[in-house]
Amino acid sequence: MDNDTPTSTPVGDRLPGLLEKLDSATQALANAPDFAKPGKLGRVLDIARRVMLQEGGCAAVEERAEILEEAGLYLGSDWATPHILVPSLTTHSLKSPDMATVVIEALSELRLLAVARGDYTHPLISQEQAHHYLTQVMAMNLSLLFSGPSEAERETQGRLAQLPRLLLQHLASRIGYEHVIDRLIEEIWRILHQRPIQVDSVKQMITQIAICQVDPEIDLGTSGQGADRLVSSLYGPTQTCREDPGVAVFAERLRGMDGQALQMEATGFARAMHDTGLVSPYHAILLRHLMDHGDYLVAEALGLSSTGRDCLLCYRELVMALIREAVHPTTPQSAYGMALMLERGILYQPAVAPSLWRQLALPLSQWSRDRLQMAYGDVATPRALLLEGVLCMLGQPLGVGQGNNPTCQSARALSMWGFNDPDYLLQMVAWAARDDEIIMHFEGQPISSRESLSGVATELPMDLDAVSLLVVPHLDRIYAEMGRRCVDRGGDPHRWVNPEFHGWWSGRGFRINVDVETGLLVDLEDFLRHFYASYHPYYNGNQPLIHPQPAGIAVTDSAARFIGWHAITILRVALDPEDYMRVYFFNPNNDSGQDWGDGVTVSTSGNGERFGEGSLPFEQFASRLYIFHHDPLERGELADISTEELERVIDHMRRSWGAQRLSGEQLQATSGA
Amino acid sequence: MEKNPSKGYIALLGWSLNAIEAAENFDRRYVVVAPDWAEEYCKQHDIPYLPWNFERLNDRSMEIAQTLQEMGVDVAVPLFEETVEWAGAINSVLLDNPRLLGQAMLMRDKSLMKRRAQLGGIRVGIFEEAHDRDDVIRFLKRVNQTLLKLDGDPNDPIHFKAFDKAGCLGHRVIRTPDDVDAIPEEEFPALMESHLDGWEFAVEAWVHNGKIRFLNISEYVTLGYSVFVPASPELERYRDLITRQIEKLVRTFDIEFGFVHPEYFVTSDDEMYFGEVAFRPPGFKVFELLERVYGFNAYQAMMLVFDPKATEEEVAAFFPKEIVDAKGHAGCFGVYPRRRVVSKLEIPEETEDHPYFESHELTPPIEETVTKRTAFGTHWGLIFFAGEDPHQLRDLLKHQEELDFYI
Known part of the structure; x- marks a missing residue:
């Protein structure tokens, strides 16, 4: 994945030559009569693209903003009227696979930059308006500012993916980071609230903020004050390391401390870790140091409650061995995973502790070692990286993400096992990491991941946590093979695949409201009444959900347009702090907080969610649901929900993914009811 | 651009946006003669336009010539192979010179063109006309017999060119009877030529008052793939020889004004063989390449040398000096x-x-x-x-x- 270098090969400075070409292409465009301009445009855009990919290219284009516009660059397009451009649309255009769209958007941004800087007096948009617009653009595209292209972007955009990033960096350096920082901080807290296992991109964003804060060139003004906790949790959680002295100096300072001082340190680090879910490399140093200073201090440093402390004391040897092997300054998140795992009490399940001992001694196959190293480099040994991943998955089973890969099913399975069946998860890890093969059974027939050649993902996913990195390729192939074994059955294969793939607790009863042949909605009322009867505590005898259940939702975008089918896990259905019935669920998509349009916005905090859960009011959730499982032996009768409530759910469907799928008959039935 | 009424009024035959753009930015009045699908576009963009569907010359040919004459148009410039004979017909009326039609017809028929060249003392390869596939097989065999090939030796290829298609369209290389079978019916009649092992190149020459005013040599790197201008020094060393050949061509075809685009081979013993000649802009955007290195617009150059009202001085001032004025290649x-x-x-x-x-x-x-x-x-x-x-x-x-x- 990293063999295609983002920008150019260093054969001297290409910029002057390209600028000469850009100027002559611009001249040709300017000279052309209006009818001939479209024919000259392609060349200008193509050269502008190459210019902007060079260092200093964006600045050079900014200088030419006025000349480019006067040449007729935006003539006849939406960009000709910058005062009505919508900032939020840039997130789509900058990620477009179409070169022309990306380039013209970038050129327009640079033009507005020239306007905002006062270098270009535009007839249609004022300096202040342009400034405001660009601030919003930067805030909307923060991820472009601070992260490299995802695999998906590389796939669709290729080398072009670098362009929006260079653009955003240029905008930020000219407009000022202070205008984006606050928005960024909000965003980071929102993501951290979901406690993801993978925190590299968050760390990167925080690092950017820290750099801005210490850069005397950047005046953050009053902004960025909320960043203190974030920055300190990584670079200086306590007084002893406040000035980020480096691990060697910190280790030296620890050696000179007495019990009282160490206690202070332990509490400070624990607070920072539990506040943010982020672990400082210093924390790892501290934990390793405390191993010789008694269990009490270790428990303090992990911020354990009485449950976690009990667990630690019961399995002292195991925990110490895990700290020794897994917790290093380069794998600090293992400490957080460990703390949460101890808190969950899963070590008391008989098979878990022995499984972890196996994990500690597990020899990794060459393929596994290579893959870990390819994804993470040699910051730590493959074994330590995998152990960190295992601890995090056991501690934060709802923090699993599928990366930018179509493997939501596999990510969901891993999360479900980590949550519900941890020793089974550890078994899977052992098979995958040691044997390069997983065998699962489908209706009595063994399926080997080695013999099933292709999975859902066409390429090996790389942007994953350590456990997923090794296990997902196997699961994905097995999942695809199970699907292949159902092709001739008719209907949706998840009916058979889900229970066999995820575990015995997935209900064998299955409901779907989409006709696979036609894509139309069918049996909508029955489907919804059955769903209420199975899951809604008011209609199922107040029975809380026992096991996590796989379910399928129709994902829609913020304009409520259908995007695709997606696998999630229903975790619980309960009243929220406002006494409103909500469905709490796990979404293997990396960020659950999504706007599905038509007022349906998935909440990730503030409505009684636990870390990693997303939630929606029951009705809204039902309106996006298309598949659920149930126990066929449990209550079969349909819930007696009011027609008003049913209507509200169906209306949500009609206004979103169901718009084209509701047949006339149903429309009649519901409007007549 | 401001139009100068004392200069010629030009009709452009065929639809080419680049040519229209050049005309728009030139000081001469112009009108685009194109099929009626272009009407809406021309109206929308204020492009002077006259509808005409170029089919084979027919009884109505006179009509377009008279319309243009009544409009006060001085000359017609062909932009495509298919409009060359139309330009000949129209110009013979506009300029009151009936020989122009005959000249244009020569340019449109690869076989006639070759014979005329041969008559003028220009060297050509062995060639023959083909009306069906048997003709092709016979020619292939005969050429290879001449080369003293035995049965079973790999054949030397022959070239097969539909009579009236431009450039590489309809140009096939035939080696075996199987290749012959692959020729579609509609490509007959056609010209067949023996293969010349030599260096093929093309020339773009603007002629005014019977004299060559600018001569470019386009070097083919691989025929059908790539070309560049001006040619490398290795080919440019033949410039004098080539210029004499083109002068011969201009005399033989009796060209007083206009633009020719011939193709030649030069063999290892410095002998020039004539391939074919066209009376319209070359393919492969050579005009754009010329503009890139010399800075003049080749379409405007065409309109200039066609224009009967263009003066010696204007023509002399328009063209740069070959090679020395070129900015790179x-x-x-x-x-x-x-x-x-x-x-x-x-x-x-x-x-x-x-x-x-x-x-x-x-x-x-x-x-x-x-x-x-x-x-x-x-x-x-x-x-x-x-x-x-x-x-x-x-x-x-x-x-x-x-x-x-x-x-």
Whole structure:
């Protein structure tokens, strides 16, 4: 994945030559009569693209903003009227696979930059308006500012993916980071609230903020004050390391401390870790140091409650061995995973502790070692990286993400096992990491991941946590093979695949409201009444959900347009702090907080969610649901929900993914009811 | 641009946006003569326009000539192979010179053209007309007998060119009877020629008052793939020889004014063989390459030398000096997909990052399966290069043949 270098090969400075070409292409465009301009445009855009990919290219284009516009660059397009451009649309255009769209958007941004800087007096948009617009653009595209292209972007955009990033960096350096920082901080807290296992991109964003804060060139003004906790949790959680002295100096300072001082340190680090879910490399140093200073201090440093402390004391040897092997300054998140795992009490399940001992001694196959190293480099040994991943998955089973890969099913399975069946998860890890093969059974027939050649993902996913990195390729192939074994059955294969793939607790009863042949909605009322009867505590005898259940939702975008089918896990259905019935669920998509349009916005905090859960009011959730499982032996009768409530759910469907799928008959039935 | 009523009024025959743009930016009045599908566009953009469907010359040919005459048009300039005979017919009326039609007909028939050249003392290869496939087989056999080949020896190829198609369209290389079977019926009648082992090149020459006013030599790197201007010093050393050949051509074809685009071979013993000549702008965007290096607009140059009202001084001042006024060299490469199935356009990094790379006109593939090339075929788009060193440019163009642009 990293063999295609983002920008150019260093054969001297290409910029002057390209600028000469850009100027002559611009001249040709300017000279052309209006009818001939479209024919000259392609060349200008193509050269502008190459210019902007060079260092200093964006600045050079900014200088030419006025000349480019006067040449007729935006003539006849939406960009000709910058005062009505919508900032939020840039997130789509900058990620477009179409070169022309990306380039013209970038050129327009640079033009507005020239306007905002006062270098270009535009007839249609004022300096202040342009400034405001660009601030919003930067805030909307923060991820472009601070992260490299995802695999998906590389796939669709290729080398072009670098362009929006260079653009955003240029905008930020000219407009000022202070205008984006606050928005960024909000965003980071929102993501951290979901406690993801993978925190590299968050760390990167925080690092950017820290750099801005210490850069005397950047005046953050009053902004960025909320960043203190974030920055300190990584670079200086306590007084002893406040000035980020480096691990060697910190280790030296620890050696000179007495019990009282160490206690202070332990509490400070624990607070920072539990506040943010982020672990400082210093924390790892501290934990390793405390191993010789008694269990009490270790428990303090992990911020354990009485449950976690009990667990630690019961399995002292195991925990110490895990700290020794897994917790290093380069794998600090293992400490957080460990703390949460101890808190969950899963070590008391008989098979878990022995499984972890196996994990500690597990020899990794060459393929596994290579893959870990390819994804993470040699910051730590493959074994330590995998152990960190295992601890995090056991501690934060709802923090699993599928990366930018179509493997939501596999990510969901891993999360479900980590949550519900941890020793089974550890078994899977052992098979995958040691044997390069997983065998699962489908209706009595063994399926080997080695013999099933292709999975859902066409390429090996790389942007994953350590456990997923090794296990997902196997699961994905097995999942695809199970699907292949159902092709001739008719209907949706998840009916058979889900229970066999995820575990015995997935209900064998299955409901779907989409006709696979036609894509139309069918049996909508029955489907919804059955769903209420199975899951809604008011209609199922107040029975809380026992096991996590796989379910399928129709994902829609913020304009409520259908995007695709997606696998999630229903975790619980309960009243929220406002006494409103909500469905709490796990979404293997990396960020659950999504706007599905038509007022349906998935909440990730503030409505009684636990870390990693997303939630929606029951009705809204039902309106996006298309598949659920149930126990066929449990209550079969349909819930007696009011027609008003049913209507509200169906209306949500009609206004979103169901718009084209509701047949006339149903429309009649519901409007007549 | 402001039009000068004392200068000629020009009719452009055929639809070419580049030509229209050149006319718009030139000081002469113009009118575009094109099929009626162009009407709406011309109205929308205020382009002077006269509808005409160019089919074969017929009874109505006089009509368009008279219309143009009544409008006060001085001369018609052909932009495409198909409009060459129309320009001849119209100009014979406008300029009251009936021989212009005959001249144009010569240019439209590859076989007549060759005979005329031969009559004028210009060297040509062995050639013959073919009306059906048997003619082709016979010619292939005879040529190879002449070369003292035995049965079973690999044949020397022959070239097969539909009479009235431009450039590489309908140009096939025939080696075996199987190749003959692959020729579609509609490409007959055609001209067949023996293969000349030599260096093929093309010339663009603007003629005014019977004299060559500007002569460019276009060097083919690979026929049908790539060309650059001005030619390398190795080919330019023949310039005097070539100029004499073109003068002979101008005399033989009795050309008083206009633009010729002939193709020649030069063999290893410095002998020039005439291939064919066209009376319209060359393919492969050579006009754009010329503008890139010399800075003059070749369409405007055409309108100028066609214009009976153009003066000696104006013509002399318009053209730069060959070679010495050229800013480097410019070339282009026609891309053919190399794979059978393609899904996207991707300019190779090494091409895009080369300092000589200028721009491209490639578009994403419309269909995934690539149809097999039969004749020299049509490329999927051009890539433009420009730079100082002709040899580096030539090697660069050659190298493009080994790269995939569609994957």
